[in-house]
Structure formats: C-alpha cells, structure tokens
Amino acid sequence: MVKLTIDGRDVEVAEHTTILEAALAAGIRIPTLCYLKNLNEIGSCRVCVVEVEGIDQLVAACNNYVLDGMVVHTNSPSVRIARKVNVEFLLSQHDSECTSCVRSGNCSLQTLSNDLGIAQLPFDKHLAGEHWNLSFPLIRNNDKCIKCMRCIQVCDKVQATGVWDITNRAGHTMVNTVGGKPIEETGCSLCGQCITHCPVGALRERDDTEQVFDALGDPERICLVQIAPAVRTA
Ligand code: FES
The missing domain is CATH 3.10.20.740 (Ubiquitin-like (UB roll))
Structure with a gap:
C-alpha cells in the first residue's frame, strides 16, 4: 500500500x-x-x-x-x-455555438468552462472548417472535436473496427477516418460507441430533419437543420 x-x-x-x-x-x-x-x-x-x-x-x-x-x-x-x-486553449479550437449543439447541457467541456468561469477567450479561434457527408447516419463535426482521442480508442480497442485515426501534428492535429477514407468506405458499423464516449458534440447521429432536407436536395439544409436532442451521456 x-x-x-x-x-x-x-x-x-x-x-x-x-x-x-x-x-x-x-x-x-x-x-x-x-x-x-x-x-x-x-x-x-x-x-x-x-x-x-x-x-x-x-x-x-x-x-x-x-x-x-x-x-x-x-x-x-x-x-x-x-x-x-x-x-x-481547447475552446480556441472549438465551435462554441452551444445553443445549436446536440450536446448542450450534456457537454463536459461546456460544464467545465462554466465551472471555471470562462466567459470570453483570450485567444483567437481556429476552427477546422471541414465538410462532412451529411447523408451518412453518423455525423462528425471537427469544429467541435477536442482531440481527446476517446473515439479512436473505443472504436479500435472495444469495437475492433478502427474507423478513426489521428492526422497531422501540433496545431493542425485532427481526428479523421483512417487514411482519410470517406466514412462510408471505412467499415463503420454505426454502433454508436464513438458518440457515446465523445465528451462534446463532435460526433452525433444524423437527425430526421437532415434526411428530409437531403431528400429535397435543399442546398441550404446545413443552415436550416434543426438539432435533435442530446444523444448520450459520455
Ligand atoms: Fe488527464 Fe485529460 S489529461 S483527463
């Protein structure tokens, strides 16, 4: 002892x-x-x-x-x-539009920021600004990813699927699919474990509203999407 x-x-x-x-x-x-x-x-x-x-x-x-x-x-x-x-520092690379985030009220980063009394940032924002295939049932938003790598570990070690990987270095580090493949080509089984273990809103289920806009082919759908309720507790 x-x-x-x-x-x-x-x-x-x-x-x-x-x-x-x-x-x-x-x-x-x-x-x-x-x-x-x-x-x-x-x-x-x-x-x-x-x-x-x-x-x-x-x-x-x-x-x-x-x-x-x-x-x-x-x-x-x-x-x-x-x-x-x-x-x-984490917030400087995080899209803090919490009011339109599925994890608002159930986000570890939001809770921690509130606990620490962070009202405004002393650093400039640097967001990934990536685009994701919104027709896939699993949505990744790297503007919210804090590179904790939980999704990588749970997908690899628990689910033995290995969809996610870390790419680039230093300020350009981000989580992406292995080899940068389109998500639909990765063998993702849509188990939802990465969503469950994400401490923020970087991963979520595609919601019904997005499917409707996809079906309509509305180019403005990304702006018009209504956000579904929080998915899971990390
Ligand atoms: Fe310990 Fe992230 S470094 S919880």
Whole structure:
C-alpha cells in the first residue's frame, strides 16, 4: 500500500493507483475530459493537472501513479490557472455555438468552462472548417472535436473496427477516418460507441430533419437543420 496526502487528507491506496483514482477514493473530484479508465489514459487534455510538492511542474493526475509520502494539491492557485488556460486553449479550437449543439447541457467541456468561469477567450479561434457527408447516419463535426482521442480508442480497442485515426501534428492535429477514407468506405458499423464516449458534440447521429432536407436536395439544409436532442451521456 501507498500512503500520501491529497488536499490535506491522508489517503492510503494500492500501488499503481493513479493520483486521479486516489483522489476519487478520498472523495476529491478532479475534472477530466480525455480520460477513460483502462482505455484512454494518454493525458492529452491536461485539465486534470495537479500540483505535487517537490516537483517543479504540474502533472496530469489521470496517468501518473501515487508514490509513498506524496503531497498533492488538486485545487491550488497554480492548478486553477493552468486548468483554466488549458480549457481556453481547447475552446480556441472549438465551435462554441452551444445553443445549436446536440450536446448542450450534456457537454463536459461546456460544464467545465462554466465551472471555471470562462466567459470570453483570450485567444483567437481556429476552427477546422471541414465538410462532412451529411447523408451518412453518423455525423462528425471537427469544429467541435477536442482531440481527446476517446473515439479512436473505443472504436479500435472495444469495437475492433478502427474507423478513426489521428492526422497531422501540433496545431493542425485532427481526428479523421483512417487514411482519410470517406466514412462510408471505412467499415463503420454505426454502433454508436464513438458518440457515446465523445465528451462534446463532435460526433452525433444524423437527425430526421437532415434526411428530409437531403431528400429535397435543399442546398441550404446545413443552415436550416434543426438539432435533435442530446444523444448520450459520455
Ligand atoms: Fe488527464 Fe485529460 S483527463 S489529461
């Protein structure tokens, strides 16, 4: 067993427990976006950062293990500032038109932004501006994708379908179909797991209104689409 202190509380957990899980065991909630237990522990979103005494930089709680004698602060001023800036960076590449989003009210990024009191961004917006085949029953909107890679992992490791992949690097990183194939050529079985595990509104089911506009061949349908209710809870 490992003994440590988190926010002044003495905690005892098994070895190879992450800081995130140790905090949870002590009743302390650390926010997460990309984390999926045993599936996606890549530490990409950095909203779970915590301060560990004796370490110069903040560390991600979701993929760092506890050590004996560790003293952790999950809500210090530096943690709060870093967490807010990290979310602001995510928002700078995120279409924040929440009122027309299927996940509004059920979006982890929206909830976190509200919790952190983010009212306006200090950074310019850079959206992917991609077009998607709206005739396919699964819709991807990369203007909302936060590159958490949950969809990639769940499609690959749970469903063994491997539809999604990461492309490009740095500021141009995005999630796309493997090899950039049209979605209808990927073998997507429409299981819905990627939608279920998306923490935002980057993936959703095509709604009936879109089918109607498709049938009518209305070129303005994208603007006229009425948004269906939130699909699933991530
Ligand atoms: Fe830990 Fe995303 S939840 S880095």
